[in-house]
Amino acid sequence: LESARIMLLSKSSAHPNGIGNSSGHVGHNFCEHVMGPHVTGLAKDRVGKPKTIDDGRPGGFYLARFRNLSEKHPRFIRGYGFEGSAGSTMFPGYAGDTPGFGVGFKKTVRDNAGAYISMGGFGEVLPRYENQVTLDPEVTDKWGIPALRFDFRFGDNEKKMCEDMADAGQEMFEEAGFEILSVTRNMYTEGWSIHELGTARMGTDKKTSVLNQFQQSHDVKNLFVVDGSSHVSASCQNPTWTIMALAWRSCDYLVSEFQKGNL
Amino acid sequence: MDDFTRRDVIRLGTAATLSASLGGGEALAQAVAPPAPKFFTAEEFALVDELSELIVPTDDHSPGARAAKVADYIDARLAEAWDPAEKMAWRDGLKLVDRMAHERSGKTFMQSSGDDRIAVLTRMAEHEGKPQRPDERFFAELKERVVYAYYTSRIGIRQEMEYKGNGLLTEFEGFAVGGGDVRR
Numbered sequence: 001l002e003s004a005r006i007m008l009l010s011k012s013s014a015h016p017n018g019i020g021n022s023s024g025h026v027g028h029n030f031c032e033h034v035m036g037p038h039v040t041g042l043a044k045d046r047v048g049k050p051k052t053i054d055d056g057r058p059g060g061f062y063l064a065r066f067r068n069l070s071e072k073h074p075r076f077i078r079g080y081g082f083e084g085s086a087g088s089t090m091f092p093g094y095a096g097d098t099p100g101f102g103v104g105f106k107k108t109v110r111d112n113a114g115a116y117i118s119m120g121g122f123g124e125v126l127p128r129y130e131n132q133v134t135l136d137p138e139v140t141d142k143w144g145i146p147a148l149r150f151d152f153r154f155g156d157n158e159k160k161m162c163e164d165m166a167d168a169g170q171e172m173f174e175e176a177g178f179e180i181l182s183v184t185r186n187m188y189t190e191g192w193s194i195h196e197l198g199t200a201r202m203g204t205d206k207k208t209s210v211l212n213q214f215q216q217s218h219d220v221k222n223l224f225v226v227d228g229s230s231h232v233s234a235s236c237q238n239p240t241w242t243i244m245a246l247a248w249r250s251c252d253y254l255v256s257e258f259q260k261g262n263l
Numbered sequence: 264m265d266d267f268t269r270r271d272v273i274r275l276g277t278a279a280t281l282s283a284s285l286g287g288g289e290a291l292a293q294a295v296a297p298p299a300p301k302f303f304t305a306e307e308f309a310l311v312d313e314l315s316e317l318i319v320p321t322d323d324h325s326p327g328a329r330a331a332k333v334a335d336y337i338d339a340r341l342a343e344a345w346d347p348a349e350k351m352a353w354r355d356g357l358k359l360v361d362r363m364a365h366e367r368s369g370k371t372f373m374q375s376s377g378d379d380r381i382a383v384l385t386r387m388a389e390h391e392g393k394p395q396r397p398d399e400r401f402f403a404e405l406k407e408r409v410v411y412a413y414y415t416s417r418i419g420i421r422q423e424m425e426y427k428g429n430g431l432l433t434e435f436e437g438f439a440v441g442g443g444d445v446r447r
Contacts, residue, residue: 053430090426095410099391101318101384106423109414110324113424 001133003229004199005148007210008135020200020217020225025210027134029127029201030150031234033193034080034158036186038120039169040094041178043086046115054087054114061085063119065236067164076160078126080236082169084119117178121165124236126157127198152190162187195239200229214253215246222263226250300335301342302350307357308334310372314360315409317384325423328409331416337408356401363387363398 004027010019018026060083067079094116095109136149166185173180203209206218215230217223226247228239235242257263300308315328315337328334341350360383364372368379375383387402394400413419420426 051425051427053427088424088426090420090424091414092424095414096407097392099388101388101406102381103320103322106319106322106327107324110423 001148001196001199001229003225003227004133005135005146007200007225009145015219020210020219020223022219023207023210025129025201025208027148027199028129028132029198029232030131030133030152030196031125031127031198031231032191032195033234033236034123034125034154034162034187035120035192036184036188037162037165037169038118038184039166039173040116040118040181040184041173042112042181043115043117044177044179048111049114051088052114054089061119067161073164076157076164078124078157078161078233078236080121080123080161080165082119082165082172083122084117086117088114117173119169121162121169122236123158123161123165125234126155127201127233128155133199150191154187154190159187195228195234197228197231197234197239200225201232202230203232215250216253224250224254300338302338302353303334303341306373307354308338310357310360311337313373313380314384314405315413317380318406318409319413326418328413331413331418333409333412333416336412336416340408352401352404355397356404359398359401360387 007020007026008018011017012019015021017024020026063082063084065079065081067073068077069079073079092109092113094112098105098109098112100108131152133148133150133152135146137146139147139149141147163185166183170180170183200210202211202213202215204212209218209232211217211225211230215224215226217225226243228243230246231239231242254263299305303311312329312334315333319328319331319333321327321330341353344350361371363383363386364370364375364379367383368375370379372380372383384402387398388406390396390399391402391406394403414424
């Protein structure tokens with residue numbers, strides 16, 4: 001986001017809408033990830049079993065995207081993955097939600113340790129031109145420089161996708177034989193993922209995109225924007241590795257162009 | 264002191280009694296006497312200590328909240344809390360517990376019988392998860408703190424939950440997916 005902000009702030013006679021913004025797309029196509037719906041269950045086979053060393057495992061589990069790969073879903077496009085965890089943990093996070101008190105409460109917490117499983121959806125927010133950040137006419141940072149103003153709303157596709165997260169998660173747990181304790185259907189609010197992407201997107205057409213495939217500005221050849229701004233879509237994965245891979249490619253290209261004297 | 268098990272405490276208690284009769288009890292009694300509460304009054308502290316033990320009692324598996332010094336933990340956290348409303352909620356909540364005990368038995372909570380204490384706590388837990396009344400809201404706060412303090416204590420982690428820490432998992436018993444025989 002700061003890249004888009006710097007570009008929008010960098011106005012001159014040559015770049016009246018901000019540097020590298022002849023397309024007018026800087027700040028637009030803001031996208032991120034949508035989360036919220038999740039399922040919690042109890043693997044009854046595991047209740048009361050001896051404690052295992054589940055913290056010795058690396059991380060939780062991940063279910064890769066399965067919607068709109070080979071079959072088209074009737075209600076939304078693109079897709080989501082599930083991120084989950086299960087097993088014994090040092091602190092029984094479910095203890096506070098276990099009802100009651102006394103010996104029975106304590107035994108339930110103890111017996112259920114290692115039997116809990118939960119997972120939540122992590123979905124793609126579609127890039128849309130109208131979702132944008134602009135320079136705020138009133139709010140500034142402590143140096144008096146305009147802050148960003150957000151104009152961003154989830155659309156119908158995100159809402160339909162989240163309904164499916166809850167339905168599919170519940171169906172998977174039922175099929176697996178878990179006792180379902182809760183199905184949460186609510187979406188978290190816009191901005192929750194703190195994965196701000198897409199405000200200087202890449203593309204082949206300089207009229208509809210800001211950067212080329214090397215994250216190099218279409219307008220200004222020695223300007224590279226090496227972060228998540230270039231992403232054309234948020235996809236349904238965490239963006240850090242993609243940002244790193246693209247940075248690598250940009251640097252390779254930058255070095256070779258520099259050596260050729262093109263920059 | 265944190266490493267004391269319940270057994271140690273009992274043993275020390277016995278030692279203190281024995282040595283008291285031998286005339287050396289005072290020094291030992293001072294050594295095991297808990298420091299004065301930082302936030303609660305002595306009466307409030309005793310009440311929190313009892314409420315915590317009722318929520319997570321000692322059972323045949325492990326010591327409970329009293330042995331884990333849950334009241335000490337809550338006292339310390341409230342002493343350093345920056346929000347006066349948080350402190351006030353506890354003062355008011357504890358007064359309310361005594362008032363409820365009084366309505367029931369004409370006595371304070373600590374003077375009430377074991378059954379009356381359980382009855383008061385049961386009433387406070389009536390709509391757990393969707394607390395409405397002030398006493399129900401206080402129960403939610405009380406239980407959250409007690410649960411956090413207990414299950415992050417040495418007793419809670421090591422004895423009650425038998426936490427083993429990081430280690431090599433040579434075998435995982437797994438879960439029979441869909442009731443079938445797919446065990447991994």
